[in-house]
Amino acid sequence: MDxxxxxxxxxxxxxxxxxxxxxxxxxxxxxxxSLRNLATVMGGGQAQQAKQADPxxxxxxxxxxxxxxxxxxxxxxxxxxxxxxxRVREFAADPKVGAVVLAIRSPGGxxxxxxxxGDAIFEARQSKPIVAVADPYCFSAAHWLATQCSxxxxxxSGEIGSAGVRSGHSDVSGxxxxxxxxxxxxxxxxxxxxxxxxxxxxxxxxxxxxxxxxESNVQFVAAIARGRGLxxxxxxxxxxxxxTFSARQALANGAIDGISTLREVVAQINTSxxxxxxxxxxxxxxxxxxxx
Numbered sequence: 033m034d035x036x037x038x039x040x041x042x043x044x045x046x047x048x049x050x051x052x053x054x055x056x057x058x059x060x061x062x063x064x065x066s067l068r069n070l071a072t073v074m075g076g077g078q079a080q081q082a083k084q085a086d087p088x089x090x091x092x093x094x095x096x097x098x099x100x101x102x103x104x105x106x107x108x109x110x111x112x113x114x115x116x117x118x119r120v121r122e123f124a125a126d127p128k129v130g131a132v133v134l135a136i137r138s139p140g141g142x143x144x145x146x147x148x149x150g151d152a153i154f155e156a157r158q159s160k161p162i163v164a165v166a167d168p169y170c171f172s173a174a175h176w177l178a179t180q181c182s183x184x185x186x187x188x189s190g191e192i193g194s195a196g197v198r199s200g201h202s203d204v205s206g207x208x209x210x211x212x213x214x215x216x217x218x219x220x221x222x223x224x225x226x227x228x229x230x231x232x233x234x235x236x237x238x239x240x241x242x243x244x245x246x247e248s249n250v251q252f253v254a255a256i257a258r259g260r261g262l263x264x265x266x267x268x269x270x271x272x273x274x275x276t277f278s279a280r281q282a283l284a285n286g287a288i289d290g291i292s293t294l295r296e297v298v299a300q301i302n303t304s305x306x307x308x309x310x311x312x313x314x315x316x317x318x319x320x321x322x323x324x
Contacts, residue, residue: 140172
């Protein structure tokens with residue numbers, strides 16, 4: 033994991049999961065490379081990144097797991113946005129596939145790549161049902177993706193939400209002072225070292241970061257509005273602005289379409305009558321979205 037990227041990236045991720053990950057990264061950063069390399073060797077070689085689970089076919093329905101941290105290919109993540117988009121397009125074009133169920137167990141992840149994966153899901157649902165199931169949690173960037181589906185369900189004990197974007201800044205100058213270290217940056221222009229971690233964040237740099245967060249959040253809200261057939265101004269009241277919701281709360285708010293387990297959703301979709309009703313409902317949602 034690139035610690036420099038992690039510290040300043042735009043995140044659409046549940047805050048508790050993100051804080052734990054960032055804390056782990058900070059502790060790791062304090063370990064000398066020699067000790068880190070020794071631990072890797074003693075552990076049996078280089079650490080392996082989690083492999084994305086393969087889709088499962090249940091009749092004409094494909095169950096596609098989306099788990100762990102979401103990221104663009106090249107950055108740390110259990111599931112890559114690129115793979116989500118590629119697989120959804122593949123299944124949408126496959127005449128042997130009647131519907132796709134996204135089995136989601138993810139705290140969210142990077143903003144980078146999320147919109148593109150969401151667009152792929154939204155486009156795919158024009159040709160066949162793409163259904164999301166929070167099994168048992170679907171937060172932030174994962175929630176972004178789920179709202180682009182034809183329908184969105186949550187398992188009985190599940191939780192969804194945490195809509196919103198955040199970033200951050202680490203000031204390590206105090207730590208450097210304690211260990212007798214001083215970092216001097218030399219750049220072609222101040223913009224090349226804007227928001228660097230070796231001193232306090234300037235008001236100008238803070239405003240730049242805030243503007244990036246706000247811009248991404250507008251995109252997040254617009255995606256939810258499109259996917260769920262809402263006006264942008266209605267999104268916060270239904271999906272929240274960072275809060276999470278139990279399955280019952282989410283259903284009462286109108287953020288999801290029902291409370292069902294993954295097994296129940298697959299069984300329901302595998303009936304032709306249910307699939308037809310789902311296609312009609314997503315067509316009605318599309319018509320509403322286009323009229324906004």
